[in-house]
Amino acid sequence: MTMAxxxxxxxxPAATGVAARLAIRRGxxxxxxxxxxxxxxxxxxxxxxxxxxxxxxxxxxxxxxxxPLIGVSAPGDWRIPAxxxxxxxxxxxxxxxxxHDGAVVDEPQDLLRWWRDDLVSFAIGxxxxxxxxxxxxxxxxxxxTCNCTVPMYRTAIETVPAGPFRxxxxxxxxxxxPADAIRAVQITTRFPAVHGAPVHIGKPExxxxxxxxxxxxGDAVPIRDDExxxxxxxxxxxxxxxxxxxxxxxxxxxxxxxxxxxxxNNEFAIM
Amino acid sequence: MTMAxxxxxxxxPAATGVAARLAIRRGxxxxxxxxxxxxxxxxxxxxxxxxxxxxxxxxxxxxxxxxPLIGVSAPGDWRIPAxxxxxxxxxxxxxxxxxHDGAVVDEPQDLLRWWRDDLVSFAIGxxxxxxxxxxxxxxxxxxxTCNCTVPMYRTAIETVPAGPFRxxxxxxxxxxxPADAIRAVQITTRFPAVHGAPVHIGKPExxxxxxxxxxxxGDAVPIRDDExxxxxxxxxxxxxxxxxxxxxxxxxxxxxxxxxxxxxNNEFAIM
Numbered sequence: 001m002t003m004a005x006x007x008x009x010x011x012x013p014a015a016t017g018v019a020a021r022l023a024i025r026r027g028x029x030x031x032x033x034x035x036x037x038x039x040x041x042x043x044x045x046x047x048x049x050x051x052x053x054x055x056x057x058x059x060x061x062x063x064x065x066x067x068p069l070i071g072v073s074a075p076g077d078w079r080i081p082a083x084x085x086x087x088x089x090x091x092x093x094x095x096x097x098x099x100h101d102g103a104v105v106d107e108p109q110d111l112l113r114w115w116r117d118d119l120v121s122f123a124i125g126x127x128x129x130x131x132x133x134x135x136x137x138x139x140x141x142x143x144x145t146c147n148c149t150v151p152m153y154r155t156a157i158e159t160v161p162a163g164p165f166r167x168x169x170x171x172x173x174x175x176x177x178p179a180d181a182i183r184a185v186q187i188t189t190r191f192p193a194v195h196g197a198p199v200h201i202g203k204p205e206x207x208x209x210x211x212x213x214x215x216x217x218g219d220a221v222p223i224r225d226d227e228x229x230x231x232x233x234x235x236x237x238x239x240x241x242x243x244x245x246x247x248x249x250x251x252x253x254x255x256x257x258x259x260x261x262x263x264x265n266n267e268f269a270i271m
Numbered sequence: 272m273t274m275a276x277x278x279x280x281x282x283x284p285a286a287t288g289v290a291a292r293l294a295i296r297r298g299x300x301x302x303x304x305x306x307x308x309x310x311x312x313x314x315x316x317x318x319x320x321x322x323x324x325x326x327x328x329x330x331x332x333x334x335x336x337x338x339p340l341i342g343v344s345a346p347g348d349w350r351i352p353a354x355x356x357x358x359x360x361x362x363x364x365x366x367x368x369x370x371h372d373g374a375v376v377d378e379p380q381d382l383l384r385w386w387r388d389d390l391v392s393f394a395i396g397x398x399x400x401x402x403x404x405x406x407x408x409x410x411x412x413x414x415x416t417c418n419c420t421v422p423m424y425r426t427a428i429e430t431v432p433a434g435p436f437r438x439x440x441x442x443x444x445x446x447x448x449p450a451d452a453i454r455a456v457q458i459t460t461r462f463p464a465v466h467g468a469p470v471h472i473g474k475p476e477x478x479x480x481x482x483x484x485x486x487x488x489g490d491a492v493p494i495r496d497d498e499x500x501x502x503x504x505x506x507x508x509x510x511x512x513x514x515x516x517x518x519x520x521x522x523x524x525x526x527x528x529x530x531x532x533x534x535x536n537n538e539f540a541i542m
Contacts, residue, residue, distance in 0.1 A: 178472045185456040186468065197457065201449045202473045202499050228473050271542060 055163025102246030156208025326434025373517030427479025
C-alpha cells in the first residue's frame, strides 16, 4: 500500500485536534494528517508491550532530542489525557502498522482487533510543530518547496542505550542561508518538546554522512552554494531503534498518518 | 605607545565597577581593563560634538547589532547615570585617544583639558560580556587560548547610513565546532545589548571576506577542520564609521582601556 491509497474522503479539513480525531474515528478522514487541525501538535506513535515499555521509556528520557516524549499511557489504557480528553489511541489515527518480529503484518485503520492489556502507547513530538514556527517566520523549507519528504540520514552519533534499545541518531536536514540558520536555531530552541535546536550545522562528514545527496530516508533536496545544511534530531530515530530490537509485537503509526492532539504548537514554546 | 605601556600598578584588581572606576580615577590603575571587576559590563566609548552626535545616535539606533548603545550623555554632561552613579567619563577610563580631523593628537589619561560643553558621550556594548557567558558555558574561545586579540574583518555588508555616518559592517570571528556554534547562538541571543546572536556562520566569502587568515584588525587564529567560523557584529564598526567621517574633533577609548560600568553582565540577559 502506498500513501496514495490514504486519501481524504472529500469533507472539509478538521479545524481542531479533537475534530480531526473524531473525523478519523468515524472513518470520514483516512488520509495523511498533514494540513489537518492547523496549529495543533501532531505526534509520532509507538506502542510496545509492557515488558519492553519500561526500557523504552528510559531510552526516551536519555535521548530527549530525537525522542521528545509528549505523552505516555498506562499499560492497557487507550487514553492519553495529557494530549486530549476524547482520545482513543486504538481508533484516532488514520492508519497503523502492526509488527511481528520486525516485519509488518498488518496496516489496519484501527487497532480494535490487535489491542492487548499490556500495551503502552508513546506519543513522540514531531517536526511539523517547529516547521510551522519556521514557516511563520518566513523561512523557506526546501522539501516543502520541492513538494517532497524531508531528507533523513543515519549518523555516526550513537544514542544513549537503555535495555535493548540502542543505535545511531537519525537526523533530518534542511538547507538554509547562514542568516536563516541562525534564526532557525533561535526559533527551534523555543520548542524542546518537538526536537528543539539543531544538533549540527554544515560539514555533514563530521557526523558520518558521506553523501548528502543520498539520504537514508526521504528525498534528496538541492543545497545552494550560499547555504549550509542544518540538521535536527529526527523522530525516525526511535522507530529505527525499536525495529533493530525486532520486538515480538509492536505497533507504530503509518508514515504520514500521525496522532493529532489537542495541544497547540504555541503551548510547546518555552518562551 | 603600545598596550605594554598600559600596565597595572600592582594593586589588587577592583571587584566592582565603581571600585574599578575610582581606582582608575585616582591613578592607581592605568592598564587595560580586561579582568577588572569580573561580571560587570565594560563598554566602548565614543565622544562627539553635539552637531555630529544627533546623526550618530540615529546611526546606532539603525544598526543595533554592531552599535548596541547602552548609555548616552546629555551634551556637555560628563555623567551617564544609567551606567553608574559615581561616574565621570572624563577621568574614569585608563586612557583615551583624542582625534582631530581623523588623526590622533593625544593619548591622555584624563580628558580634563580636552572637555567641551558640546560633547556627547556614547557607551557601546562590547563582546567581553557575551564572551564571559560563553566561557561560563565551557565554550573555548580560540583568541583567548592563543592569548591574542580576536580577529576582525571588514565585510561586504553595508550598515544603514545616518547623516554622514555610513560604511561596512565589521565582524569578529570565533572558530567553533558546529555543536558549540549552535550553543553560542543560544547564549548570545540572550544578550542583544552586547551584539546579540551571530550575524553569520561558515562560508566567509559570502560576506566578502576573501582571506580568513588575514584579518583587518586583531590576530589570525587557527580554524580546525571540524570547526566553522562564527561571526558577530563588532564594536569596531562604529569606530571605523566615525573615523571615515574624519570629524573635526572626537574622543574614543584607548584600545583595551574600556569604560567599566556598575551594570552586571547578567542584567543584560533578556531571559
